[in-house]
Amino acid sequence: MTTTPDTRPENRVLIFDTTLRDGEQSPGATMTHAEKLEIADLLDEMSVDIIEAGFPIASEGDFKAVSEIAKQSRNATICGLARANYKDIDRCWEAVKHARSPRIHTFIGTSPLHRAIPNLTQDEMAQRIHDTVTHARNLCDNVQWSPMDATRTEWDYLARVVEIAIKAGATTINIPDTVGYTAPVESADLIRRLIAEVPGADEIIFATHCHNDLGMATANSLAAVEGGARQIECTINGLGERAGNTALEEVVMALKVRHDIMPWDTGVDTRKIMNISRRVATVSGFPVQFNKAIVGKNAFAHESGIHQDGMLKNAETFEIMRPEDVGLAGTSLPLGKHSGRAALRSKLKALGFEMADNQLNDTFVRFKDLADRKKEVYDDDLIALVRQNEAVS
Numbered sequence: 001m002t003t004t005p006d007t008r009p010e011n012r013v014l015i016f017d018t019t020l021r022d023g024e025q026s027p028g029a030t031m032t033h034a035e036k037l038e039i040a041d042l043l044d045e046m047s048v049d050i051i052e053a054g055f056p057i058a059s060e061g062d063f064k065a066v067s068e069i070a071k072q073s074r075n076a077t078i079c080g081l082a083r084a085n086y087k088d089i090d091r092c093w094e095a096v097k098h099a100r101s102p103r104i105h106t107f108i109g110t111s112p113l114h115r116a117i118p119n120l121t122q123d124e125m126a127q128r129i130h131d132t133v134t135h136a137r138n139l140c141d142n143v144q145w146s147p148m149d150a151t152r153t154e155w156d157y158l159a160r161v162v163e164i165a166i167k168a169g170a171t172t173i174n175i176p177d178t179v180g181y182t183a184p185v186e187s188a189d190l191i192r193r194l195i196a197e198v199p200g201a202d203e204i205i206f207a208t209h210c211h212n213d214l215g216m217a218t219a220n221s222l223a224a225v226e227g228g229a230r231q232i233e234c235t236i237n238g239l240g241e242r243a244g245n246t247a248l249e250e251v252v253m254a255l256k257v258r259h260d261i262m263p264w265d266t267g268v269d270t271r272k273i274m275n276i277s278r279r280v281a282t283v284s285g286f287p288v289q290f291n292k293a294i295v296g297k298n299a300f301a302h303e304s305g306i307h308q309d310g311m312l313k314n315a316e317t318f319e320i321m322r323p324e325d326v327g328l329a330g331t332s333l334p335l336g337k338h339s340g341r342a343a344l345r346s347k348l349k350a351l352g353f354e355m356a357d358n359q360l361n362d363t364f365v366r367f368k369d370l371a372d373r374k375k376e377v378y379d380d381d382l383i384a385l386v387r388q389n390e391a392v393s
């Protein structure tokens, strides 16, 4: 089998979404078959490069989901996960082979803690990696290999097994920070050093796969790109085991908004972000926290008087990206006890009430009184206030 040469420009970063595999591994985030197909379709539509659709050997349901996603895929590469044994890899291939562009992703834990579980010596594990990657590559010309817990693996051993996997035919080497232990400087250095020192490293793509245990998954992923990684593994809303994985919406928007200092492009249509975020929240049963970057309810909302006044004059005063770019209709200026006259006037105008200053002042006093008693003042509340004002004047 031949490998298709990668003709993407140097500054292109591939987005590998694992919402349906690592994301679904979150306790309680199980999705139905139909929901998985729907999410895969939305990911494909937003031009994610690779979709990790599941772990085919894990269950009949996972196998069926990965096979169907492979069949329905239009543009994205469809990937399945397999442990380092032939049975897993064969099962994975049976599921992903239907895709226009299939990928097998095989992995084994390489750190001392993880080597102790199958009780393999370093040499025995190295042989296993050689054999399983070779086997996968005989089935599929697109093979990803991951040394699980790479960031806690001894440097010499990591470099050795990465070289073995490359020689055995891996086309992507993923460096997982499985327990969210690394930090940005280290994340960049590790990839940089692997590319510089491992023979054959310049011929394959390095990927970064970060978990968020210390809240650094996005920073670590971007740092890895700085170090030379050209694939980011992530999930919608940062769904994933424990504190989750790198959030797709965060890395994609960070690369877009700060392109001046991080000049790498993704192919993602960012205007589809909000819709898929909401669907993933609904089908996984994991609501998005209000202050979550990019997709939280408050990410483009401003309540305080100073902020609302600034936003009404120039949106750039308090927003570094346009809500429309992530698929929102616009900024929201919810009215509450911190809001000022400018926002009230603007809202009333939008509701069809133009008022003189003295009338506005009266309404403003009543509004503040109501806002002290209520978290948010809605359109209907305002209409009632104006009517009350009209009745007494």
Ligand code: KIV
Pocket (backbone or CB within 6 Å): 022, 107, 146, 148, 149, 174, 176, 177, 178, 179, 209, 211
């Ligand atoms: O976090 C991890 O190490 C993984 C691997 C299976 C890639 O999810």
Ligand code: ZN
Pocket (backbone or CB within 6 Å): 022, 176, 178, 209, 211, 245
């Ligand atoms: Zn993971």
